[in-house]
Structures are given as C-alpha cells and as structure tokens.
Amino acid sequence: MKLKRSIFLFCSIAFIGMVAFTGREEDPIEKLLTSLQSWAENNPQEKVYLHTDKPYYIVGDTIWFKTYVTIGSKHQLSALSGAVYVELINEGDSIAQSLKLPLMAGMAKGSIVLSDTAIREGNYRLRAYTQWMRNAGPEYFYDRTFSVGNSAANTVFAKIDYIYAKDGEQTKVTALIKYTDQKGEPYADKAVRYELKEGYKSIATGGGKTNESGELSVSLPSSKSEKAGSTYILTRITIADGENVPKSFPIKRASQQTDVQFFPEGGNLVNDIWTKVGVKVVGANGLGVSVQGVIIDNENKEVSKLETKHLGMGYFNLKSEQGKTYQAKITYPDGSVNTLKLPNAVNEGYALSVYNNTTGDTILVRIGAGSSILKKGDQVVSLVAQSEGDLQYAADIHVNKAVTSIPIPSKGLPSGILQFALFSESGNPLNERIVFVQKNDHMDLKVNSSKKEYSLREKVEIELDARDAAGNPLVGNFSVSVINEDVVPSDETTENSIFSQLLLSSDIKGYIEKPNYYFHNPTDETRANLDILMLTQGYRRFVWKDLISNKQLPPVYKAEKLVTNITGKLMTLNNKPVADGKVTLINNKLGLVLDTISDGKGKFKFSNLLITEGIDFTIQGRTAKNSKRLEIQIDKFVEQDATPNINIGDINSDIPKALMASIENSVKQDLDMQKHGRIGRGQHLKEVRIQASKLPKFGNTIHENQADQVFRPDSRQNCGTFKDCLEKMNNNKSVRFDQIMSEDCGPMWVARTLSGDGVYAVTIDGWILESCDFQELLLGDGSNISKVYFVYDSYAMRARLLGGRFGLKPPPVMAIYTKSGNFRQKYDPSVVYYAPKGFASVKEFYVPKYGNNEVNNSLADLRSTIYWNPATVTDKEGKARLSYFNSDNKGTYRVTVEGINADGLLGRQVYRYQVK
Template structure:
C-alpha cells in the first residue's frame, strides 16, 4: 500500500527532529500497514441497517422495512452478497419469523405481518445478516429491540417492576407483576401460574393469587447476574373459567447491582503520568445511571473528584504515584456508597491521549512517558490511525521527552470511528484510543411540501432535494416513511438511524444507549459526550496482535449470490465416493427435472437456481449402473442460530403504557370496522378461548401459547434423536415405552399426528429414532379438550368428544412425512426468497367514491424505492388519513459513493 506522503510531510515539517523515518523495506510502520491491508482485502466487512416505517408496532400491523448493506470504509453499497436474512426474534430468543430477501445493489425491501395467531404482545428483535457476515460473528449483525403491543385481543394489561433488597453482601431481586383490564381496574384474587425461562431452559416455577391491587410478587432465584440475563416470566392468569390469559415479562436485569467500570485513556495508567480515566455506571436495568464520588489513595487522601456527565458516563484526571493504590468512593442516587478499586498503574509505559478539534480539522495525539521509560534513550514507536480498515495516517516516532505531540490533519478523513494505535519498535501493540469524527461529508437533504398545514384526507405533494456538502446534486436511493406522530410518539434520540448504525453502532463494543442522541441535533455538548462514549467503549472489528501474527482464518461461510447452487456428494453406504453417478433434481409442481453426474470425488452441483419461498426439491442418486445402494449427502446452507439479546436497556417492561396512544387508536379503528360489519385488519383471535370460524392452515390449528408443551429444534441444545430431544425437554411429561411389538410409543393415552395425518406407532419409528433436521415444531396437548379437538380436527369423529386423548402433533419442514427411509433420495426445502407485499395507500381524489370507513392508519405512507434524478430531486404524492395531529416524514438513504443521508420533516393535519 502506498502511504499518504502528504501526511508524512506535514508531520515532518511540524515536528523536525521528532519524527524519524526509515526505508520502506525496514520501516515497522510499513509492516503494520501491510498487515492491515491484507486483512482488509481478505475480510471485506459488510454492515447492515434496516429502516422501518415505525419505532414500534401493534399486533395486526405490518412491519415495512428497507435493508441497506454496505461494505468497506467508504460505506458503499455492497455487491458481495446477493441475499440477506431478516429474523423476528421473540423474548424467549426463538425465531418467530424469518425472511430471506434478494439484494440488488446492496438493497432489499421487505415486510413482516404481525398476526396474533403467531405473535403475542411483548419485546421483539429484528436481526439481519448475510451469510458472509457470519464469518465475523453475530456481534456484527444488525440487532434492534422494539415493542409489539396488543389492542382488540387484549383482555389483560400487565406490567412488571423490580424490588431490590440487600441481604448481607448479596442482592435479592423480586419481580412485582400487576394485572389490570383495559379500564385500569385490577384483577383481584385471580390464580397465577408462572414459569421463569431462559431460552429453552426452565429456571423456576410457581404460582399464587393476585392481591387487591392486582399484584403478585415473584422471587427471582439467587444466581449469578448472567444467569437471569435474557430470561423471561411466562405467566397464565385465570380471569374466568376456561379463560387463561398468557402474559410474558422480560427480566430486565443486566446485573444485580449498579456496575461501575473504569477505562484509563489509551489502555493503562503509568506512574508519574497524568491520565484521563473514563468511567461508566450501568444500572440493573442496563441503562446508565448518574453517580458521583471521590478518588482516594492508599493513604486515605482524596486525590480527585468524579461525577457522571452523560448517561452514567464521565471522566476524571489522575496522576498515579509509585507505591500507591487507588479507590473510587462512589455515591449512587439513593445515597448508598460503594468503594471500587481502580486499575493498577505500571512503572514503565506510555499514556496515549487524543484531543479532537473539529474547528481546525486537527487531531492532536500526545504520547506521554515517565522518567523510567525515558531512560531507554531513542525509543522508536509507531503510530497508526485507521478508519474501517483504511489507513489514514502512519508514522514512526522517536520518544525522547516526557510529552511528544503529533498534530494530524483530519481534513480528508471520513466521518466515523478513527482507531489510533501505538506500537513498540518490534510491532507489539502498546496503547489504543478511538475517537469519532463528525465531518461535513453527509448528504444535505431537504424536504419541502407545498404547505405546513393540511386537512384530513388531503393530498400531500412533497419534494426531496439531495445534495452533497458543496451543493452538488446527488442521485441517491432512499426510503420514505410518513407516520402520525400523535399516535406513534417516540423519543427520536433512542432510535437507530442509518447514520448511527453504519458509522457508530456497527463498529463499537457493547450496548449504546440513545444512539441517535449524538447525531440528530449535533452540538458542542453532544460531541463532547460522544468523545466520552469513545473513552468507555472500544473498537471491536479486529485485534491488532492477530493481524500482526499473520493468522488468516479462511472464511467458513461463502457470500451468497442471487442465484443458488445446490451441491452435495454421492457416497457408498460405507461413505466412499461414487464417481460418475447420476443425480436427478425434481420439482413436480414446476415440472422441473435436471440431471448431473458426480465427479471423481463423488461431488455434484446444480448451478444458477433462482429459488423462491416454498419451493422444494427431491434429489435422487443412482450409480453408473443405476443402482440405488448409496447415500446422497446434501450440503445445506443453514440459518444462524438465535442469539441472546444484548440490548437490555431497550426492553420495555410496561408496553401498554408506552404504546397507549397506538393501542387506543387501534381499538377505535376496530370498533369502526365492526360498526360497518367488517372484521379487524387481521382475523384476530382473542387470548381467551374463541373458536375460529375459518379453516386453519397447515400446522396452525392452535396458537403456540395454547399448547401445553412445545418443542422446536435448537442448535444450542443438540441431541442425537427426536426421541432423546423430547424426553430431555425441561419439566416434560413426555416419555416413551416399548410395547409388546418392540415399538416405541408414548406413555399414556396419546395419539400422534404427523403433518396433520393420524399416524400409528409402527409408522413413525424411523422418524422418532432419526435426528431432528426435518422437524419444524411439535405441539403437545395434555388436558385441554378444546385444544386436543382442534389438533385432531376431522379425526374427532373417532374419539369421545367429552374425553379426547392427549395429542402429539408433529410438523415437519417438508410437510410430506415419508414412512420408509431411502438414503439415495433426499427431500430438500431450501430457504428461498420471501414474497414481498407492496404498501397500499388509499386515494381520495374522488369525493363521490370516498370510503365510508374511518381511516385511522398510523403509517400514512411508505416508499422503499425513492430515487432522486440527475438534479437530486424527486416528487412524492399521497393522502393523509382521518387522524389529526403532527405527521412525521423520515427520509433515509445512500448514494453510489457511500454518502449517507437522513432528514426528518413535520407538518400538521387539522
């Protein structure tokens, strides 16, 4: 890589006699730059952002979103991946819905319907990734927590609070649950049963009755803080006979006490050198909490004061002395005091301090050393500053005085995180500091409408104007959302935006509270607080010592393209390759038959297949002489397993209160629909037992929360056979016994359904003793006559309706259970591209044909494919709804050069 000679020249002139450069062949800086360049070339980093139409939703809504996938330090739209996965993950860290979308020029549009036959009220996550991103790990996925409330199907409103008490040195946690109806009246003396769960694990069970306030308390069992993190309470409240309402509560406990951490600037404290020490105080709910205190040395002398400045974060200065240790005496808002030890100082080393001056486009780097370090005369160190894997500055420096200052011109640096690292002469990393650069290199977006005040159902004409910082028009691709902010109020600082996600969150460690605070109205104060954030949360993309060592881990996952290859191997039953074997791929519905031949290693491939959702295949293998005593081994592209929620601070513990305006609006809308003889926006089934009038689809005879027990395969809990998986479920009643015929069958009065077909034990032995790769889900009904009757559907005539049997309902992924196993035949349902709906917005051009129904939409307009012309402009038209209030227009997008843009515009509807 060619280094930026202008930067070297600048520093050489500024610091004559300080900077010493050697030949490129011997220069340790060049070795560092080469190592970074090699990593960047072989590990191009993709990032993802999802622009959604709203910050939260109600059951029955549709999530409309656009996916932006960028690559490299310039945030250009990625051409590497042709497919993106978007998962909707529930509070139990299970994937509730999953989409695979085609990426065109790094962008995709999609939608998720939030039907209450699948989704109850609760906290959910949108997670997005490409197969290529899996090589770097799930820490780099897009992962956002949001709330889904319920309106017409909600007979019970519930909230959770926490009570913390001190018992000696340990903290006791009690969850206080409160249940009310829609009017806020408490459910008094109602039986409650609860389960404390963490993903697939059952941690505790219990029950009781609500008091006169509709409350019941649950003791969270003593455990390490990490044990209850990401757990949830699943409760059933019996509000009437045969009316059990299921409610789920997240256990929002990041720790059992306020956690305070200290971060010396640059990495280490050095005796005799004054240092800035950042600190961060995180409460039990995962959010920053204000603290203050003093620092005392080992002689009980007060040497510094500290007080948080922003979201529990702040910094103080300290000059440690050799032979002394230091403690911080922290005072919390409740008056309690805690004493915490500061990191120990070292006798020999450097302190790396960085001062970002946006007004002069200069970054001042200061390398401080103590007397012990300076005794080693003529020490040469290397300084490297990089952004997104691209080196912005690199130099060798000779340290021969206590403070060496290096001013770096940041005029040509891009916006984003700049990682500044100091290395020894041998190339070992010594210190590191990250700073955030907010440059004038974002889009200048303007939104204009013909007026600022409109009437209901009035046509709105709007123009978007996109320019760069110099005023040059830009051709860009944008997504546009218009919502009624009166119905969907939110705190704009807490939102994830295209700027906060791609420039900040995707590159920094840990949870970031209020990420848009630093960008939506930047001031000197927000910039100073952003620098404090940089002090406390470091860069996470790579570790320098791994790069320097030259370790190159080959990628496990290949980047997917728009078209798919189906590959595999033909082998004998003894697992030896079958060369020249014939492989046939078939889809009867499409009339598709393709043939290929295996190579000398038994490998085969079907190339360039465009696969959509619901397409399945049968693959058949035969030997050269048409024999079928062989095994067809298929390479399957798996989806990423569910991950735990790291955004504990974003979990909403009182959804009905926070989403009150949206819930009330939806209730009003459904009442209007009923007044006109219509059903709701979706056929919503109430939480109490109400029979559905329409026929249920395959695998959906009951809601998941209506089953007594549910099994779904989980890669985090592997088991050898389906039988083993079922018997190892927590607190399960499922067990098998050998009957007189030597067949495994369920103990008790059970019948088995497989893909809605009644199957006898002799016909499902092969499935029971095989792995769970073809299992989608299994429902168990033990006691409820209604649930058993629903599962059995047309078979109920065979049983006593007053006493139907218990049911095990197995649903396979293929939906086509086979009685006999043939290893030469494989049924394969790959994850195909999901169908995407178009957003519908009514038109009110013709008053005579006006819709009599009240239009109470909260999302007024959604357009994920808005493209500006050569003049940087595009015009949009749509109609307001019947709701008055403040309407918020949000435009986000990107151009071919990777310039990001976001703008929010508001107008009033009277």
C-alpha cells in the same frame, strides 16, 4: 493508494518536525501494515441498516422496511452479497418469522405481517444480516428491539416493575406485576400462575392471588446461568371461571446489581502520567445511572472527583503514584455508598491519549512515557490509525520525553470510528483508543411541502432535494415514511437511524443507549458525550495480536449471490463416492427438470438457480449403470441461531402505557369498521383464553412459543441416534425413554415425561402414530428432523396438536417435524426432498386516493402510517417529488427520509407539517 496516502501523511508529519523515521531492515510496521491490508482485502466488512415505517407496532400491523447493505469505510452500497436475511425474534429468543430478500445494488424492500395468530403483546427484535456478515459474528448484525402492543380486544392490561433490595452482599430482586382492565380498574383477588423461563427452560414456577390493587409480587431467583435478555415471566391470570389470560413480561435485568466499570484511556494507568479514566455505570435495568463520587488513595486522601452526567457515563483525570493504590467512593441516586478498587497502575508502559477536535482540522495524539521508559533513552514506537481495515495513518514515533504530541490532519478522514493503536519497536501492540470522526461529509438533504398546514384527506406533495456539501446535486436512492406523531408519539433520540447504525452501532459491541442522540442534532455537547462513549465502549473487529501472527481464520461463510447453487455428493451405501453418476433435479412446483453428472469425488452441482419462496425440489441419483443403490447428500449451511437480547435498556415493561395513543387509535378504527358491518380487528385479535371446561376443535399445529420445550438438532451434538439426542438435549426437562415389550412390535421404546407419570402421544408432521410406527426414525441418526415440540403443561395445547381426539384431558404430546414434511413417504436414499430458503415475495404499500374518485368514503381513515415509499430516486438535478393523501386523524405528521448514493454519502432528514 493506501501506501501512497500513508507516505503523504508521513511526509507531512516529517515536514513539521514531529515524526522521525527509522531505517530498520525488517521494519515491523511494514509487516503490520501488510497484515492489515491483507485482512481488509480478505474480510471486507458489510453492514446492514433497516429503515422501518414506525418505531413500534400494534398486533395486526405490517412492518414496512427497506434494507441498506454497505461495505467498507466509505459505506458504499455492497455488491458482495446478493441476499439479506431479516428475522423477527420474540421474547423467548426464538425466531418467529424469517425472510430472505434479494439484494439489488445493496438494497432490498420487504414487509412482515404481525399476524394475530402468531404475535401477541411483547418486546420483539428485528435482526438482519448477510451470510458474509456471519464471519464477523452476530455482535455486528442489525439488531433492534421494539414494542408490539395488543389489539383493541385487550381485556387485561399489565405492567411490571422491579424492586431492588440489598441482602448482605447480594441484591434481591422482586418483580411487582399489576393487572388492570381497560378502564384502569384493578383485577383484585384473582388467581395467578407464573413460570420464570429462560428461552424454553423453566427456572421456577409458582402462583398466588393479586392484592386489592391488582398486584402480585414474584421473587426472582438469582441464577449464574441466567442470560441477560433471554429471561421472561409467563403468567396466567384467571379473570373468570375457567377463563385464563396469559401475559408475558421480560426480565429487564442486565445484572443483579448496578455495574460500575473503569476504562483508563489507552488501556493502562501508568504511574506519574496524567490519565483520563472513563466511568460507565449501568443499572440492573440495563440503563445508565447518574452517580457522583471521589477518588481516594490508600492514605484516604481525595485526589479527584467523578460524576456521570450522560447516560451513566463520565470520566475523571488521575495521576497515579508508584506505591499507591486508588479507590472510587461512589454515591448512588438512592444515597447508598459503595467503594470500588481502581485498576492497578504499571510502572513501565505508555499512555495513549487522543484529543478529537471535531470542529477543527486536526486530531491531537499524545504519547505519555513512564519514568522507567525514559531511563532507557530514545525509544521508537509505531502509531497506526485505521477505519474498517482501511489504513488512514501510520508513522514511527521517537519517544524521548514524558509527553510526545502528534497532530494528525483530519481532512479526508471518513465519518465513523477511527481506531488508534500504538506498537512497540518489535511490533507488539501496547495501547488502543477509538475516537469518532463526525464530519460534514453526508448529504445535504432538504424536504419541503407547498405549505405547512393541511386538511384531513387533503393531497400532499413533498419535494426532496439532495446535494453534497459543496451544493452539487446528487442522484440517490431513498426510503420515505410518513406517520402521525399524535397517534405514534416517539423520541427521535432513542430510534435507530441510518447514521447511528452504519457509523456507530454496527462497529460497537454491546448495548448503546439512545444511539440517535449523537446524530439527530449534533452539538459540542453531543460530540463530547460521543467521545466519552468511545472511551467506555470497545471496538474489536479483529485482535491485533492475531492479525500480526497470521492467526486470523479464513472466512467460514461465503458471500451469497443472487443466484443459488445446489451442490452435494453421490455416495455408495458404504459411503464411497460415486463417479459419473447421473443426478436429476426436479422443480416440484413448475415441473422443470435439470440433469448433471457427478465428478470423480462424487460431487455434483446445479448452478445459477433463482429460487423464490415456496420452491422445493426432488433430487434423484443413479449410478452410471442406472442403479439406485446409492445415497444423495445435499450440502446445506447451518442456520444462524437466535442470540440473547443485548438491548436490555430498550425492553419496555409497560407496553400499554407507552403505546396508549396507538391502541386508542386502533380501538376507534375497530369500532368504525364494526359500525359499517366490517369485521373489526378486535374481533380477530382477542387474547388467547385457556378454558379448561371445554375445548374448541383446534387444528393440529401450534406456535413455537406455545411449546413447553423445543429441540432442534445440532450437528455439533455428540449423540448416536435421534433418541440419544433427545435424551442429551440441553436442559432436558421433558422426556425419557423406557423399553417395553409389545405383542405387535416386540421390544420397543416409548417416550415418557421426565417424571415418568405420562406417556407421550407422538405426532410426526401432523400424523398421530403408534409407538411401533416410529421406531425406525427414533433409532436413526435424526438427519431428517427439523424440530420437536414437547407439550405437557397445557391441556389446550395438547388438544390442539391432537385435534381433540383424546377428550378433555389429552396426554402430553411429542410433536416431531421432519425436513421433508412427509414422514410417511417411503424412504429411498437415492431420492431426496430439498426445500432451500427462497426469496420472499414483496407486498406494495396501499395508498388511498381521495378527490373525484374517492374510495371508502364511509369508512374512517385512521392509518398510523400515512405513506411508505422504499424506492424514491432523485434525478440528475437531485430532485424527487412524492404525493399522497392525509388520513382522518388530525395532528403533527412526521416525514422521515433516509437514503444513500453510489459514493456512500448518507442522508437523513425529518420534516413536519400540521393537519387540522
């Protein structure tokens, strides 16, 4: 079908006399198209979108979401993967929670509880992907940053601002942190200790006292190794004797200074050809900066002007001349001026320009040829347009004049990113340009209610009507969220939507500021700005050179199905395969037993297992003669690492202010619950206060973000023993090992802090062990180790891990956690414990019912999410009806409906009504 379509395009273009074809024996374009088709068939592209009930949350809330997984340029629901992973990532770029959800027809529903025991105020991320998507890389995952505010019990409000100052060629950055109480009164003359951290690596420490305005200045050191998005300041302010309140702040710094980049359209500036040059200016906070400037040549003559009007993006036109160089003289908002060199122009080359008339039915492509090209006479180049690997256009073009124009019909092109690429006659890539096709090929989705004004707790009935562009009814699957905008105010342009994610963000690397701006109310202006975004932000699902030369690597990760296979090998203790061995799989929860036999290579397989959360197994191996002198090796996939946050611009540095309406609503809810004798959320959500004078009786676990350093084994790490791995771990600031002579154990290794002034108490799976008890594990290969927490700074965290057994000043702690969770179990290589990640259980959203059978009448209903339904389906008439009850909060209620049908038509509609 693709070849027929391209032939149709060839014929239509030839008919109007714009394209000529060559009859080469081995046409490079045919090889190119064959490679593209092969890539598309072997690498179908999945995308993920999460529709959440709210744009941000309060500690103690539940995140309700629905996952949509699509595939290909038509964005149809994917049947390739049977599981999707949804992760909550904290400011330290550590995975705080992880869910595996079953995909049914490309969709899944789920929820994440923002537990007060694990979550505190800060900027978090939701990341979602399938195992198959890992082949494309985390740049194409769903990755959204959002704020979580503190509870009603918050006694310290803090915000951070940044002051930038030039020091020669360097930019000095100072963080100004301000602490106030709930009434806005400053915490003056209070001691503050701070630590600047990159993940778990400590970059700098210090302290000081707040001034009369409650402010503390912290100079941020420059660091070439610093990763954008993963650096934060952890502070502890002493507000009373022995009462320290921790606060963390992200370092909202994409770079040390304002970053200016130039993007010649098509890739090159070519002398004697007018070229559009995109400009992108990003501030140190990751957001676009509006600047003005002029372009001057090497004779200081002004040849063009530039201005970035939309989110730091803009463009100018330039016709470069041979022998000249060009600079941009830029004026920043503060009045400072900087002069930057433009990319050098080339004499021999092509310029590729695309004019995307979104309101018409044609895309105009222009190929400009430099004078040196024209001197060679008639040249043949190939123009290819593709979307998600799906060929949309291909033709050979004869170039024999300065500008060759090719009008391409846009009818039938799907909405989304379309990549144009120009190739030489020998098939080498020359130029690239991406454009966005924004057409009316989505659902016509209408949302209505019987009236526009309602009363408190009144029943609301909503009707959905889904149709295609021709007015035909559609059967679709939708998720519906209703929130009170007076309690959860938001900016719809900054949100992710099903359009902005599946059509734009999932195909573009890097941060996109205000992604839904381009979709929530499309106009000529938004379309023009979207084209500038295409000009200044790259597309790299694949590299043409690798595609042509067949250097594309085969997929590393297989598409995961709804059912799971447990596979592995039986090996002798000399590491030789055991053929015809007997393998027994025992479900530890249900007691079910399965048996199988290993093949000639020692491999075994248990197929089609549906594994839910909490299911674990014991796997036992025996030889054909029933001997247990063998080892079981289970095949396990490597988990996806947490990546640094690229969404610097979305990081909120003043969460209490931005979420004030939600926090105040939480206060009202908490007070009402206490008034009626209930345990209010504020009684659960008090801030962690570290008191050095006395220690509560903690358990023996802590959260990962409370450790001073975390070690996770990496199979790629070149180390022989577990001890060796710990000493060689990345940025080791925690541990060294000294050998001592013990009367009971003989020579043994003890773990000390790196400074050598403290010996670690060692816990394994919560058990406190003497040094000689874990020597075997220390000198083993560490294959059973899941993670290690090092805690040395906080007496409170030490005490928690050690159960308070060492008094007021417990020693530093090295807490080791094994994969089996039971270190004391006698080691037997013929028996292994295996706990694969199972499907998480799904909660249902509670909808109160009022009227004759009114519930909880005495309690105030102050829900911020009024209604959530992730499984709304329209009937054959395109209709669906929903009903729910309003809360006790007046205001503007926003109904957001998003969804998709079997043909991949996307739908989104926002509807508002008043509650008085």
